[in-house]
Amino acid sequence: MKPAGECEMESIQIKTSRREELVNITSELQALVKARGWDAGCLLVYCPHTTGAVTVNEAADPSVMRDISVNLSRFIPRQGDYRHMEGNSDAHIKSSLVGNEQWLILENGSIQLGTWQGVFFCEFDGPRTRKVWVKFLAG
């Protein structure tokens, strides 16, 4: 039997529709928290893909997502001094800069976010079917 509070990681599937795109996954994460009955603690959202990332940023104005995506490609262009033969070195670099993980605080079964914040899956080499792993630590 597992120790109290121990649980396996969960997974959320995401379908992206463009090569570069930031997809709001806040409601999917909140729905998972509710379905599992997680109450208070911290939630790790982990991207198992090496050409994607997870971030928290403004969810109110979609222009912010567009500005992030377009401007990352300005100084990390698709074509450049790359030796990796799959043509997606830019996506790997962006993944390590934005980071493949994001922690969120849970209180009373609710993801705590700043007024303007949402959680975004960052697609840098789509379109693809992606997933993020979700792990809850009570506390």
Added chain:
Amino acid sequence: MKPAGECEMESIQIKTSRREELVNITSELQALVKARGWDAGCLLVYCPHTTGAVTVNEAADPSVMRDISVNLSRFIPRQGDYRHMEGNSDAHIKSSLVGNEQWLILENGSIQLGTWQGVFFCEFDGPRTRKVWVKFLAG
């Protein structure tokens, strides 16, 4: 009643004085750890603002903070190909690159840092009154 070890998140207020600035919050965090009696585990410092961030870097020479701040603005300039109408897309981009969260290790009631490390709130669209949320996980 809350399960043993469970506690709500705390908050630290920060007043920034310039548009772009890295503010050392290490002593405020350590004071909070002492006040709450947190002993061993991990501490999440979470920025609920979408134009700020949290990072760990050198605390000995303020030039390092200046060099980080000035050079981020070199390749993420304030004016550019931005559609977000609030004039702070650069700050949103920096926030996702540096990241809005930072974890620290606690042992014996003390934040464990490398010799030269301090914890910094990164202001990218100030001056403002800001806050970071702090969550402790025992372990």
Added chain:
Amino acid sequence: MKPAGECEMESIQIKTSRREELVNITSELQALVKARGWDAGCLLVYCPHTTGAVTVNEAADPSVMRDISVNLSRFIPRQGDYRHMEGNSDAHIKSSLVGNEQWLILENGSIQLGTWQGVFFCEFDGPRTRKVWVKFLAG
């Protein structure tokens, strides 16, 4: 006596051989997990150096590591508008962009990684003898 599940942080030593280099430390981390008998939860890999970082990215093709390293230096060059006198401001900036920490999920004593993922220590001002701190949270 320590509360159940509480343990002190561990450390892994890394010798780097160039100024800039990404070193795969996945097997060292997995060996530590096995040696400590850690089963399920989350693992924090924390870099106590201010000119290094930790990231997860593709482990199959070493060109990806080379492309990340070379291209970071393209927009964060070694020489530039820097006031820090030690000649390694570029390394400090890269450290805050990539981030000095990385979380991993553990299940059944095994680090959970995506198909192509490995964990890398990022050296930005070597060669040096470095270390990462490792902290396990059960859950």
